[in-house]
Amino acid sequence: VPGVITLTTDFGLRDPWVGIMKGVILRLVSDVHLVDLTHEIAPHDVLEAALALEAAVPFFPEGAVHLAVVDPGVGSTRRPLAVSARGHFFVGPDNGLFTAFLRDGEWRAIEVARASGPDTPASVGIVELSRTFHGRDVFAPAAAHLARGVALERLGREVHDPMRLSWPVSSRTREGIAGEVIHVDRFGNLITSIRAEDIDSLPPARDAAAAGGVGRVVVAGVGREPMRMVRTYTDITPGDVAALIGSSGRLEISMRETSAAVTLGFGRGTRVLVRSGKP
Amino acid sequence: VPGVITLTTDFGLRDPWVGIMKGVILRLVSDVHLVDLTHEIAPHDVLEAALALEAAVPFFPEGAVHLAVVDPGVGSTRRPLAVSARGHFFVGPDNGLFTAFLRDGEWRAIEVARASGPDTPASVGIVELSRTFHGRDVFAPAAAHLARGVALERLGREVHDPMRLSWPVSSRTREGIAGEVIHVDRFGNLITSIRAEDIDSLPPARDAAAAGGVGRVVVAGVGREPMRMVRTYTDITPGDVAALIGSSGRLEISMRETSAAVTLGFGRGTRVLVRSGKP
């Protein structure tokens, strides 16, 4: 069975950098599927890439290698990292890209050694050719080695303090569940830090029946009207704004066939509250 | 020989959704080529996707599976569909995406059953995890099953009334062949609903020799001057507008190394007429 390597970068698709990383990989391993997650991460936006990985990784086969290069610190002293967690491998700079997989559960992290270092067997052969393109010179070879079965430990020395991002979460307040918009997708849907299970923990409104359901409403932005929660996009009345649980299990604010982000002027960081009540 | 699955969506390339569908496929079938047709279909533009499939499918190997997800009705009662036609398979929502392959010839259509339904053998195992991402939860698994040789019939119950779009055609009028612009490509070429064979059915002008050829001209837009038909882009005089038969066998209106769409202010729906005569 061929291995799988996914690629996530902020390189864009205009320059041949992603193709170059794939060339490097294919020199080292041939029996592999190369799958692009996205190369349109906003330049240097580590959190956006970390959230994309959180959403995508669970749908890939066990043993997949996830190569991610969003690297404002390339050439600095930040460490190159390889991680094993939840049956998957991760390779990229140690800047928080893999936070979703380092928050709980078991994981193991390795600082990837250069070929010149004392810890890398010559057979692994990771060579730093440039100071500015570690994706090509360090991370792609490391991902290829993992995909062809080289043990994680052979890539370098174990580290116990990989960097983790401050992770966008939701919190229970007296008013309900408070969170924020963490991403705007191509359709203008506003994806929030509030998860389905957070909402399930909120008691329904006493007047839930009158509210026509569980009686939970969403308020986004300051001084806004509450909007109702629906099951799916087609339940939204054209022109209305509504909230629903999207495909990643997160609360989304959406409009029907138009951009909620543009219409409302909302974006990353907009505060969102789920509370009991009727719209 | 590995199978082939093509993917056509309006998901764009910024979010990891296409990658997620590929992950789902690779969990179910490994010996497969995954080929992107396009993920830049205008959001919810089912006709644009249907035309892209019409243009591309004939060039793929027999037995290829074409997964298309442009789905304004996701979560509604529209049916998930799998189709066999002209030696190819198609999987996607029943909203007209596959019209080009359901207009004539033999075809067979199946409503894809969820794993929880009575019609899906447990071994096929298509599970609807979310109400908003059937591409991941219904269509990608169905495409993977077809690519690994599961019989179409095992995916669900046969249906005889798949939805078909009103298809952009040309018509013979007293003036000539009337049609419309159906697509503007990246270079600004205006692709029309008029096909080479339609034009061949039009008698050439009596003064064809004087007109310097078959004596057919194209008029696009209202009150415009006729333009001449040429063989290829390089026959167009810089600054001129001309018409030619493009790579899909359709009449195109083009300029040399500049956008005819921008220069003329034309777009989808602009009326086009081919008639006998000289420019």
Add this chain to the structure above:
Amino acid sequence: VPGVITLTTDFGLRDPWVGIMKGVILRLVSDVHLVDLTHEIAPHDVLEAALALEAAVPFFPEGAVHLAVVDPGVGSTRRPLAVSARGHFFVGPDNGLFTAFLRDGEWRAIEVARASGPDTPASVGIVELSRTFHGRDVFAPAAAHLARGVALERLGREVHDPMRLSWPVSSRTREGIAGEVIHVDRFGNLITSIRAEDIDSLPPARDAAAAGGVGRVVVAGVGREPMRMVRTYTDITPGDVAALIGSSGRLEISMRETSAAVTLGFGRGTRVLVRSGKP
């Protein structure tokens, strides 16, 4: 071991053209990796594609086939070309796309014959279906044949005068090394025609120690202040402009986490000078 075919075009990703070329390839060869270099070459910009190939090809496995279609002359008499050079194959229009591999060293070039021509064995079977899409009808089949082991010579007749572009180079002047900006990348870095080895040939300033290093500075644009050379992006003081050797071994002008191109108003063709001295 599967072969590798890379694809470089100006087709963009909105239309299904790239997918169609892959379909054509997969009908002819199945055991192959298809790798996109870029499809976002500016329309008809042959030099941009030629520079992308120069940067990327060395990182691919020996024997890889590089299919490139940026073809303002499609349908004209320009020849279809297949080239063998430096252990790689190249297929595309004869318009200078492969200049980087035809400047020195050994190479062999073939004019790809159509199936109807006298030179093409029927078993190779390249058929010109359209006058406007040679990528699909001529180049993709030729690339597939090379990837499945057909000898280069079987594709057509040898030619000795493939077209070469005027190549952006640097020159030694009394002031130092003169060159120009040849490309602006996604991050706004300005990549120049000056190479690391050109700079190494420049004697350091006599006051190098005082200048805090080798004492070489870069002046870009007319009447501008000299900027200092740094090792890597993270050595650039935020707000400053600096120069460094980028991942392709070329001198780049960069800013920290912002676009040097936008900030300075520089682009392709901006003159750049490296000279001895202190900033």
